[in-house]
Amino acid sequence: MVSRLKLQYCKIILATSLVWFLLDVVLLMYYTDCATHASVDCQNTNNNEKPVKKSEESLLQRILPKGLMGRPSMPGDMGKPVSIPADRLEESKDKFKIHQFNLVASDIMSLNRTLPDYRIPGCRNKKYPPVSKLPDTSVVIVFHNEAWSTLLRTIHSVINRSPPELLKEIILVDDASEHEELGEKLDAYLATLPVHCYVLRTEERTGLIRARLKGAAKSKGKVITFLDAHCEATEGWLEPLMAEIYHDRTSVACPIIDVISDDTFEYITGSDMTWGGFNWKLNFRWYPVPQRELDRRAGDRSQPVRTPTMAGGLFSIDRDYFYEVGSYDEGMDIWGAENLEMSFRVWMCGGKVLIVTCSRVGHVFRKTSPYSWPGGVAKIINHNTQRIVEVWMDEYKDFFYKINPGVKNTEYGDVSARKEFRENKQCKSFKWYLENIYPESQMPVEYHALGEIKNKQTGGCVDSMGRKSGEKVGLVHCHGMGGNQIFSYTSKQALQTDDVCLDVSAIGGPVKLFQCHGLGGNQKWEYSRETHELRHVNSNQCLGKASDADKEAPSIGPCDGSEGQKWTFSDMKM
Numbered sequence: 392m393v394s395r396l397k398l399q400y401c402k403i404i405l406a407t408s409l410v411w412f413l414l415d416v417v418l419l420m421y422y423t424d425c426a427t428h429a430s431v432d433c434q435n436t437n438n439n440e441k442p443v444k445k446s447e448e449s450l451l452q453r454i455l456p457k458g459l460m461g462r463p464s465m466p467g468d469m470g471k472p473v474s475i476p477a478d479r480l481e482e483s484k485d486k487f488k489i490h491q492f493n494l495v496a497s498d499i500m501s502l503n504r505t506l507p508d509y510r511i512p513g514c515r516n517k518k519y520p521p522v523s524k525l526p527d528t529s530v531v532i533v534f535h536n537e538a539w540s541t542l543l544r545t546i547h548s549v550i551n552r553s554p555p556e557l558l559k560e561i562i563l564v565d566d567a568s569e570h571e572e573l574g575e576k577l578d579a580y581l582a583t584l585p586v587h588c589y590v591l592r593t594e595e596r597t598g599l600i601r602a603r604l605k606g607a608a609k610s611k612g613k614v615i616t617f618l619d620a621h622c623e624a625t626e627g628w629l630e631p632l633m634a635e636i637y638h639d640r641t642s643v644a645c646p647i648i649d650v651i652s653d654d655t656f657e658y659i660t661g662s663d664m665t666w667g668g669f670n671w672k673l674n675f676r677w678y679p680v681p682q683r684e685l686d687r688r689a690g691d692r693s694q695p696v697r698t699p700t701m702a703g704g705l706f707s708i709d710r711d712y713f714y715e716v717g718s719y720d721e722g723m724d725i726w727g728a729e730n731l732e733m734s735f736r737v738w739m740c741g742g743k744v745l746i747v748t749c750s751r752v753g754h755v756f757r758k759t760s761p762y763s764w765p766g767g768v769a770k771i772i773n774h775n776t777q778r779i780v781e782v783w784m785d786e787y788k789d790f791f792y793k794i795n796p797g798v799k800n801t802e803y804g805d806v807s808a809r810k811e812f813r814e815n816k817q818c819k820s821f822k823w824y825l826e827n828i829y830p831e832s833q834m835p836v837e838y839h840a841l842g843e844i845k846n847k848q849t850g851g852c853v854d855s856m857g858r859k860s861g862e863k864v865g866l867v868h869c870h871g872m873g874g875n876q877i878f879s880y881t882s883k884q885a886l887q888t889d890d891v892c893l894d895v896s897a898i899g900g901p902v903k904l905f906q907c908h909g910l911g912g913n914q915k916w917e918y919s920r921e922t923h924e925l926r927h928v929n930s931n932q933c934l935g936k937a938s939d940a941d942k943e944a945p946s947i948g949p950c951d952g953s954e955g956q957k958w959t960f961s962d963m964k965m
């Protein structure tokens with residue numbers, strides 16, 4: 392009896408020891424992995440792992456290398472908003488303008504801030520080729536006067552959350568910053584990091600496009616990954632990007648860009664249901680992913696979205712392919728438009744632009760730019776944009792020039808080399824791009840007219856008055872300058888200016904501007920070239936001259952054949 396009890400006792404002891412031993416091995420394996428990721432926060436950053444139970448903590452302390460055990464929680468950890476202590480509120484307001492974000496908030500956070508695993512379940516369990524097969528990447532980060540804490544947090548997040556085998560190096564390109572700490576102090580700090588990380592410096596301010604080209608030229612990885620200097624890479628961000636390029640070297644792979652609040656630095660997840668587009672002024676805009684693209688992915692949200700354009704700051708591209716597809720337009724200055732140029736070029740010359748929904752990187756979006764703009768903002772943006780329009784947009788450049796009449800006469804330098812590239816590569820037409828890649832575009836593929844809509848009786852012109860979606864459209868004196876008086880009568884029978892359409896949802900009006908949906912409905916108008924009437928199909932009413940009630944807006948009422956309900960288009964194609 393006693394010996395049987397003894398045997399049972401021994402078995403229990405043995406079994407318990409075995410369990411503890413196995414647990415030790417498993418935890419040791421996990422934390423050794425963490426250590427190679429060089430993160431002091433590693434145990435907190437991987438939400439895939441079960442939370443560590445209280446009872447296991449002492450064991451963890453026993454087996455972990457010193458320093459890796461969780462540091463005390465810090466402001467902003469787990470992506471939470473930072474609250475500024477009362478005695479620093481004033482300072483945080485003052486310092487906001489330096490970088491156009493809350494520098495005090497960023498400075499009191501850890502450079503190794505912890506974040507939850509934000510991936511959707513379909514992404515967490517996804518199998519990728521082993522890291523030994525995936526291409527490695529050089530990460531290129533350009534900056535001009537970036538804040539120390541945001542720049543270093545970008546770097547740490549990349550090191551902490553990338554498999555070391557995939558991270559070849561981090562190349563910073565300092566675009567003539569004036570802040571002293573970004574000099575030798577930065578070099579010294581980078582030398583202590585476990586990943587090869589160094590700074591190239593431009594002699595004078597070159598702008599982000601040429602700075603990126605400088606970084607790319609030095610890169611040694613199979614892939615180049617560009618990031619802005621105020622980002623945070625999240626768990627598992629890199630493998631899905633590399634996997635897309637591994638499967639197809641002509642893929643330009645962008646992560647989902649999540650929002651890091653410029654005020655509280657809260658990490659706010661962006662939607663996987665938006666993609667990149669652009670308006671007539673060639674401003675990059677986010678729009679909902681259309682049903683067509685959801686269907687193509689058979690409802691699987693973990694599949695990459697084939698986006699018409701990219702935001703520009705964050706993407707991976709095969710290094711050789713980057714050069715094959717024309718790298719960047721070196722003639723572009725300082726900031727802006729390079730993202731659309733690259734998107735059009737990649738699609739039209741045989742590649743693809745993807746939003747890889749399993750990869751998420753946060754970015755501090757700012758409301759205003761903190762930099763100086765040598766020569767002025769408008770001049771630089773117009774210069775860059777005109778270079779795209781002239782090289783890539785064929786006849787569709789009319790949309791840009793008519794809505795931006797002032798730009799036509801500004802200088803945009805020599806684009807002959809870019810045109811030659813397009814020619815040699817036999818890249819497709821912009822019409823092909825609109826038809827095949829972006830049929831939902833705000834630029835109608837087919838249209839009957841692009842110009843003024845003039846009232847026959849009063850001579851007034853329909854005018855967007857620069858108003859937004861949801862507001863009333865205007866009807867004022869024709870100025871003949873284009874801009875807000877440019878409307879397109881599209882083949883879908885919409886009356887569109889930029890990305891808004893004339894929309895009527897009630898009998899008797901008002902006639903409003905509304906985001907164009909391309910589905911007809913309240914945005915469908917029939918124009919008769921015989922009677923010159925513009926009939927709103929859904930309500931069977933006609934557009935008319937202004938009424939006494941509102942002298943600066945078109946009316947809408949029963950069609951009566953009067954002169955006030957007759958309209959002409961200044962540029963009728965049909």
Ligand code: UD2
Pocket residue numbers: 533534535536537566596597598599602618619620621648702703704705725726727728729730754756757760762
């Ligand atoms: C977006 C892109 C950005 C770029 C830009 C259009 C994202 C998240 N960001 O604007 O990467 O494509 O659209 O051009 O998609 N910089 C320089 N030299 C300069 C000016 C800027 O090195 O003369 C750096 C700057 O420090 C930053 C990067 O370029 O790291 C992008 O500038 P930004 O953050 O002001 O651009 P953003 O995010 O508003």
Ligand code: MN
Pocket residue numbers: 619620621704754755
């Ligand atoms: Mn940015």
